[in-house]
Amino acid sequence: MKRLILALSALLVLTTGCSSGADASGSDDAAVDPKVPTPVAASNTYNDDDVMFLQMTITHSKQGLEIVKFGREKGSAEVKEFANAIDATEKYEVEQMKVWLKGWNKDPNASMDPNLHADHGGLPGTTDDVMADLKSSTGEDFDKKFLTALSGHQGAALELALNEEKKGANPESKDLAKRIKESRSEEVSQCLKMLNPQQ
Amino acid sequence: MSIGRKLAIFAAAFGMTPGLLLVLPAAEASAHGYVSSPLSRQAQCADKSSGVKCGSIQFEPQSVEGPKGLSSCNGGLNQFADLNDDGKGWKVTNVGGSTSFTWSLTARHSTRDWQYFVDGKLVKKIDDGGKQPAATVTHNIDLGGFSGKHKMLAVWNIADTPNAFYSCVDLNIGGGGGGNPAPPATTKPEKPKPTASPDKPKPTSTAKPKPNKPGTATSWATKTKYKVGDQVTENGKKFKCRQNHTALPGWEPSSTPALWQKI
Numbered sequence: 001m002k003r004l005i006l007a008l009s010a011l012l013v014l015t016t017g018c019s020s021g022a023d024a025s026g027s028d029d030a031a032v033d034p035k036v037p038t039p040v041a042a043s044n045t046y047n048d049d050d051v052m053f054l055q056m057t058i059t060h061s062k063q064g065l066e067i068v069k070f071g072r073e074k075g076s077a078e079v080k081e082f083a084n085a086i087d088a089t090e091k092y093e094v095e096q097m098k099v100w101l102k103g104w105n106k107d108p109n110a111s112m113d114p115n116l117h118a119d120h121g122g123l124p125g126t127t128d129d130v131m132a133d134l135k136s137s138t139g140e141d142f143d144k145k146f147l148t149a150l151s152g153h154q155g156a157a158l159e160l161a162l163n164e165e166k167k168g169a170n171p172e173s174k175d176l177a178k179r180i181k182e183s184r185s186e187e188v189s190q191c192l193k194m195l196n197p198q199q
Numbered sequence: 200m201s202i203g204r205k206l207a208i209f210a211a212a213f214g215m216t217p218g219l220l221l222v223l224p225a226a227e228a229s230a231h232g233y234v235s236s237p238l239s240r241q242a243q244c245a246d247k248s249s250g251v252k253c254g255s256i257q258f259e260p261q262s263v264e265g266p267k268g269l270s271s272c273n274g275g276l277n278q279f280a281d282l283n284d285d286g287k288g289w290k291v292t293n294v295g296g297s298t299s300f301t302w303s304l305t306a307r308h309s310t311r312d313w314q315y316f317v318d319g320k321l322v323k324k325i326d327d328g329g330k331q332p333a334a335t336v337t338h339n340i341d342l343g344g345f346s347g348k349h350k351m352l353a354v355w356n357i358a359d360t361p362n363a364f365y366s367c368v369d370l371n372i373g374g375g376g377g378g379n380p381a382p383p384a385t386t387k388p389e390k391p392k393p394t395a396s397p398d399k400p401k402p403t404s405t406a407k408p409k410p411n412k413p414g415t416a417t418s419w420a421t422k423t424k425y426k427v428g429d430q431v432t433e434n435g436k437k438f439k440c441r442q443n444h445t446a447l448p449g450w451e452p453s454s455t456p457a458l459w460q461k462i
Contacts, residue, residue: 033441036456085444088457133334144236145335148303151235155245155261156305162258175454183449185245185258186421190447192246195236195301 033088039096041103046170053164053173054097055110057180060160061090064153070134071146079143082190086150089183093176100172144195151191154184231261232336234353234366235303237292240272240282241366242303251288253281261305263365267356270319272367282367285350291369296343300353300368302336309358315340316352317370329358345372421446430462437462 068090071083098108130149137145157180164177233241241260244253256263256279263282265274272282281287300315310327315338323340348371355364416430416437422445425431429440431452438452438459452459 033457035441035460081443082445084442085450085458088442088444089450089455092455092457130334144301148235148301148335151303152232152261152305155231155259155303158258159262159305179449179451179454181258181449183447186247186447186449188245188260189247190445191303192235192238192242193248196238196242196246 036092039092039099042100042170042172044104046104046173047168049164049167050170050173051101051104051106053160053168053177054101055107057157057160058094058097058101058108059110060153060157061094064150064157065090065094066131067134067146067149067153070131070142071150074134074138074142075146076140076143078194079146082187082194083146086187093180096176100170147191147195151188151195154187154191157184158188231259231264231306232302232304232355232364233260233263234300234368236301237294237298237368237370238290239353239366239368240287240289241279243290244281249290251290254278256281261303261364264362265365266361267354267363269363269365270316270352272350272352272365274363274365289369291348291371293371293373294342295373297339297341298370300338300340302332302353302355302366304332304336307332308360311356311358313338314354314356316354317342317345317349319352327358342370342372347372419446419452421448421450425458431459 065087068083068087071079072087075083101108134142134145134149161177161180161184165174165181168174168177233239235242238246238249239260241253241256241263243249243251244257245260247257263272263274263276263279265276269275273279308331309329310332311329312327313325313336314321315323322342322344323338325338348369351368351370353366353368355366357363416432419431419433419438424443424445425440426443427440431438431440433452436453439462440458441460442458444450444458450458452461
């Protein structure tokens, strides 16, 4: 319990720093294709679970996009196409979630150190050493590591979506959760398929 | 169950519901993981092309968590009882004497050790001494002492909680003497149980290329490979593909403007 309190105080310090941050931070790399229409605001019925779901999913997706970037750059043709499609869909989702939160006057950049959080039962983090491992590996070895890391990461997104389906109140957020549940479980399925080609 | 706690921590951290700080349960494991290669039972549930029908485990193959020391495939969780059913038609993986087992982890909690049991007998234990797992967790296990069909139970024992994660893998161990990793080919189980909904076609494992004449819109369908410029219809609306991809459920054109342009 002591560890938990420590973690919470750390988070509080951390989030005070983060939540006042400018929108531009970190979003440059997550830019959506300018041709894609700007997302529209969600309806005004929502509860705390919707807000938490969106904030946590934004953080989680941003981290996922960093993993996906490696796949887009270094994967086999099949992995690249898969990673590019995930990249496009998730970047749009992030923009959409930010617009919804802003419409509710909630901080779309509420974020935290996922690694710190993961150690204490929170958002599962894909840590720096996983990133370093992806950076240094090549060829088939890379594909295998990438797909393994991605399957874990997307599996965690599913947990957030399942919770939102149960507890959320905002129709748009619940619909997004449904689609995240469908797409992420299918992505995990594709990862497993590619990891076990003979099966 | 950790998601409630995750949210509680999150809420507390953001001062949304400060009262939660007082009712937070003592720290528990939120580490999650399962054997993803060869395909464990829960991985087959999550792999929608496997043809194995499962309950809720299909959405959370990483959540087979129970107290340490269990020998069942479901971690003692009733909602995952599917995993204990030996007659469910699990795919059996052909392996050689020495085989690599890789874990998919959604959170990398400090680890006491990893254990591999074949038919209940401990064949390998890897002591991690409380460290965080490596970036990719792969263990080479010598199965040279076994041949034929066996059920392996892989266990991830967490260091600072009483819990462990469980994964059963169905193996056909062949080739005798160890050392040579055999290509992981698989045999179909002899008698696959009839699935719950025989009317549903079994999902195909590969994407179907869509013969799509330029300018002709076909009805959008999952598992279909779309190329830039392909046109589809969804609920009477027409869309044009912006980016090559294989369609997935949840990626309907009307909700993925990054992949589809409305025309």
